[in-house]
Amino acid sequence: MRDPLRLALGEGAGRDPLVPVLALPKGRLLEPTLDLLGRGGWRVPAGKEMGNTQLTTMVNGPCPLMLVLTRAEDVPTYVEYGAVDLGVVGKDILRERGSEVCEVLDLGVGFCRLALAFPRDRMRELWPPRLPLRVATSFPRQAAAFLQERQVAARVLVVRGTAELAPLVGLADGIVDLVATGRTLAQHYLAVAEVISTSTARLIAHPGAMRLGSQGVSLVIDTLRELAQDEGSPGEGSSENGIAPRR
Amino acid sequence: MADGGSELSTGSLRAQTWVPEGLTDLYYPATAWRRGLEVRLASHLEERGYHEVNPCLLETWGEPVVAPPEAVLRVLDEQGRVLALRSDFTPAVARVGASLLRHQGAPIRLWYAGPVFRRRSPRQVRGTETYQVGAELLGAEAGAEREMLSLAAGCLCAAGLRAFACVVGHSDLPATLLAREGLPAATVGEALAFLRDEDLVGFQRLLERWGVPSRRWRRLIEAADANDVVRVAEPGHAAAKADAAATPLQAELAEVVSWAEGLFPGGVRLCPGLVPRPEYYDGPVFELYASTGRRKVGSGGRYRLELQPEDNSPALSVPGVGFALDIEELTMALAQEGQVPASLRAMPTIVPCGIH
Numbered sequence: 253m254r255d256p257l258r259l260a261l262g263e264g265a266g267r268d269p270l271v272p273v274l275a276l277p278k279g280r281l282l283e284p285t286l287d288l289l290g291r292g293g294w295r296v297p298a299g300k301e302m303g304n305t306q307l308t309t310m311v312n313g314p315c316p317l318m319l320v321l322t323r324a325e326d327v328p329t330y331v332e333y334g335a336v337d338l339g340v341v342g343k344d345i346l347r348e349r350g351s352e353v354c355e356v357l358d359l360g361v362g363f364c365r366l367a368l369a370f371p372r373d374r375m376r377e378l379w380p381p382r383l384p385l386r387v388a389t390s391f392p393r394q395a396a397a398f399l400q401e402r403q404v405a406a407r408v409l410v411v412r413g414t415a416e417l418a419p420l421v422g423l424a425d426g427i428v429d430l431v432a433t434g435r436t437l438a439q440h441y442l443a444v445a446e447v448i449s450t451s452t453a454r455l456i457a458h459p460g461a462m463r464l465g466s467q468g469v470s471l472v473i474d475t476l477r478e479l480a481q482d483e484g485s486p487g488e489g490s491s492e493n494g495i496a497p498r499r
Numbered sequence: 500m501a502d503g504g505s506e507l508s509t510g511s512l513r514a515q516t517w518v519p520e521g522l523t524d525l526y527y528p529a530t531a532w533r534r535g536l537e538v539r540l541a542s543h544l545e546e547r548g549y550h551e552v553n554p555c556l557l558e559t560w561g562e563p564v565v566a567p568p569e570a571v572l573r574v575l576d577e578q579g580r581v582l583a584l585r586s587d588f589t590p591a592v593a594r595v596g597a598s599l600l601r602h603q604g605a606p607i608r609l610w611y612a613g614p615v616f617r618r619r620s621p622r623q624v625r626g627t628e629t630y631q632v633g634a635e636l637l638g639a640e641a642g643a644e645r646e647m648l649s650l651a652a653g654c655l656c657a658a659g660l661r662a663f664a665c666v667v668g669h670s671d672l673p674a675t676l677l678a679r680e681g682l683p684a685a686t687v688g689e690a691l692a693f694l695r696d697e698d699l700v701g702f703q704r705l706l707e708r709w710g711v712p713s714r715r716w717r718r719l720i721e722a723a724d725a726n727d728v729v730r731v732a733e734p735g736h737a738a739a740k741a742d743a744a745a746t747p748l749q750a751e752l753a754e755v756v757s758w759a760e761g762l763f764p765g766g767v768r769l770c771p772g773l774v775p776r777p778e779y780y781d782g783p784v785f786e787l788y789a790s791t792g793r794r795k796v797g798s799g800g801r802y803r804l805e806l807q808p809e810d811n812s813p814a815l816s817v818p819g820v821g822f823a824l825d826i827e828e829l830t831m832a833l834a835q836e837g838q839v840p841a842s843l844r845a846m847p848t849i850v851p852c853g854i855h
Contacts, residue, residue: 334793354697459697460793463666463770463786465721 271316272461272468275331275339276302277324280432281453284361285340289313292475314475315468328353328456337461337469344430344451348391354462356473357455359480363432366394366449369442370426371419378425379445381405385425388418395428398448416440455480521618521627532839533630533826536658537612540632540824543657544610547650549634552609554591557582570617572627584616587777588633593804593817596637600817605638633799633823641751643820644783645758647799651787651822652762655796658829659838662790664765668773669752670780670800676719676771680711694720695774702772719772755783765790775800787822789832796832797824 276285286296294313296302302309302321309319320336327339328351339353344366346355368387370378378385384405389395392410399406409424416436418424430451431437431444455476461469518524525533541551560573560581572584585591588611596607612632634650636643648665655663673694677687686709693702699720706716752769759767765788775784775798782801789796799822805814833839 337793352697355700358700454700458793460788460795463773464664464765464768464788464790464793470721 270466270468271310271318272338272466272472273318273320273336274472275320275322275327275336277327277339277341278321279324280364281324281340281342281362282321285359285453288359288361288476288479289317292479315471317468317472325349331456331458334458334460337458337466338472339456340453341456342430342451343454344391344394344449346454346456347449347451348393350393351456352459353456354459355454356457356462357477357480359453359455359476362451362453364430364451365432365444365447366391366428366451367431367444368395368398368426368428368446368448369416369431369437369444372441372443374425375443375445386423387426387428388415388424389428390415391428391430394448398428398446416442519627523628532830536826536830537632539657539659540654541610541612543653544634544650547608547653549608549610549650552592552595552611553613554585554588554595554611556585556613558585558591559583572616572618585613586615586617588613588615588631588823589635589777589779589802589819589821590804592633592635592821593637593819596635596819597815597817600638600815606640606643607637608634609637610634630826631823632826633797633821635819635821637817637819639801639818639820642754644755644785644801647820647822648755648759648762648785651785651797651799651824654824655787655829658824659833660789660796660829661836661838662765663763663796663832664768664788664790665759665763666768666770666773666786666788667752667756667759668770668775668784668786669748670775670782670784671748672752672771673719673774675748680706680709680715682706682709682711691774694772695776751783755785759785779804782820785822787824789829789835791832791835794828794832794835795825796829797822799823 276282282302286298286302289296289311292313294311294317296311296319297309302319307321309321311317311319320330322330324341325345327341328346328349330336331339331353332351338356340359342362342364343358344364346353368379381404384407385399386407386409387395387399388409388411390410390412392408396406396408399408408428409418411418411423415427415429417440418427419442420440426445427442428448434444437443455473457469457473545551557574560571560583571586574582574584576582592609592611596609599607610633612630614628614630616628618627632654634647634654636647652663652665673691674687677690678684682690686705690702690705693699693705702720703713703716707713756767756769770786773784773786779802780800781803784800785798786795787797787799788794799820801818801820804817804819830839
């Protein structure tokens with residue numbers, strides 16, 4: 253008898269088409285996504301348990317579902333190449349990557365903002381800028397587009413994580429980074445100058461999975477759609493200043 | 500040393516050991532495998548009366564270049580004129596076919612094999628070069644889709660693929676359905692852009708803003724059974740079945756679906772919201788998927804190209820039906836079916852992950 257894990261994930265004719273495979277992101281979106289799946293009837297493990305012990309888990313519920321745990325930035329790659337049918341990823345990452353995936357649902361969880369921030373005590377001096385700026389970010393595409401749109405002369409420095417450190421040590425004047433509660437910014441003496449965009453978790457699908465529409469994939473989408481509607485996504489730019497209320 | 504690559508000094512010839520991003524060198528035995536696959540496809544196409552053409556790789560910038568301008572790789576010639584690397588075979592084959600049409604008359608059956616180049620977004624993982632094999636039936640009368648679907652299915656069989664499916668749509672269907680919802684033209688254009696980008700969240704929000712009920716917009720984005728042509732084409736119209744024959748678009752779609760049925764072992768699906776790229780399609784369109792792994796191995800449809808002769812004589816309108824197979828995706832699909840030799844499967848493929 254074949255291992256059900258290998259059967260669900262396996263290559264070739266061995267892959268079970270009735271078991272959809274869903275890629276989940278490690279990090280801040282994992283808990284709220286598992287919570288959504290739990291409310292949808294899937295018997296999911298706790299986020300910590302999943303992250304610590306294994307990268308793949310088969311769960312039962314409205315239909316058998318294979319969960320695959322990856323880095324958030326890698327979810328679109330797994331989906332784009334058809335290695336998994338579905339994935340959950342923040343809109344911020346989708347904007348940054350421009351992947352060829354189908355964006356199916358706004359799950360309405362994991363709300364955050366992509367913001368331009370400067371040291372609190374230098375805010376007036378730096379924004380609006382009179383001199384060329386140096387901005388550190390893990391989101392160079394969106395940062396560059398925003399600064400260009402505002403006709404700001406700036407050099408965008410790419411860092412991977414802990415961007416808030418850059419102004420403290422003199423690497424950059426400011427940062428473009430994700431802000432959820434604002435606590436991390438405050439801890440590093442930074443304040444938001446402009447909100448560039450807002451972001452929530454999105455369910456994405458391989459276009460082939462959408463077009464060929466297996467029963468399992470449709471069931472996962474329909475179940476999450478109902479839950480996402482209950483969640484009442486704040487959407488993008490839904491308030492006057494483009495900053496949706498913190499949920 | 501530049502770009503982090505290494506250089507080999509080979510006597511008087513210094514060779515770089517890296518290639519530009521998005522491109523790749525193909526080694527043996529993968530080269531032999533690809534040639535073998537191409538021979539099988541060529542044999543099938545030739546047997547069915549298609550003749551090979553090999554249009555030039557460089558095109559004059561400003562010809563019907565169908566990729567977005569930012570995606571086209573351009574070079575300058577010695578006189579400073581802008582040339583573009585071929586980004587799509589269809590206009591190039593149609594150009595070749597146009598001169599044949601003048602002398603031989605329609606229809607003209609042509610096939611081709613070779614690379615197309617499109618610059619991807621720096622964040623996208625897929626390569627810049629795509630190797631395609633495809634066929635064009637130029638000057639095709641209505642109904643030529645039957646021949647083309649049969650040819651495409653035959654090519655996939657000849658390649659050795661066992662399980663494959665066809666998704667059918669119509670270039671006019673999404674706009675027709677959206678217009679029936681009473682949306683203004685600008686909003687229809689916006690909605691089509693969302694569908695083209697596969698952004699169903701943006702599409703849903705837009706239609707909800709215009710008060711379109713969810714059961715109506717969902718019919719646009721959800722694939723349907725092939726025998727559901729009437730329901731799909733006329734959402735919310737209970738009497739649709741009665742006047743099915745009266746709606747040319749429905750009748751055309753139903754006919755294409757009936758032709759496709761039986762050719763594709765993995766079945767035929769309807770996708771009403773399929774907005775084809777490139778935008779020159781003006782009729783039924785189709786996508787070909789390997790059932791295992793759901794890889795898109797090809798696509799095609801009906802189109803009309805306006806060709807402007809160099810001597811400024813009147814533009815020539817060329818109708819046609821065609822399809823192209825993506826050889827890399829087809830090879831991967833065959834590998835997933837276990838039909839690629841182990842020696843080839845050991846060849847490494849680099850898939851960049853994360854934000855680079």
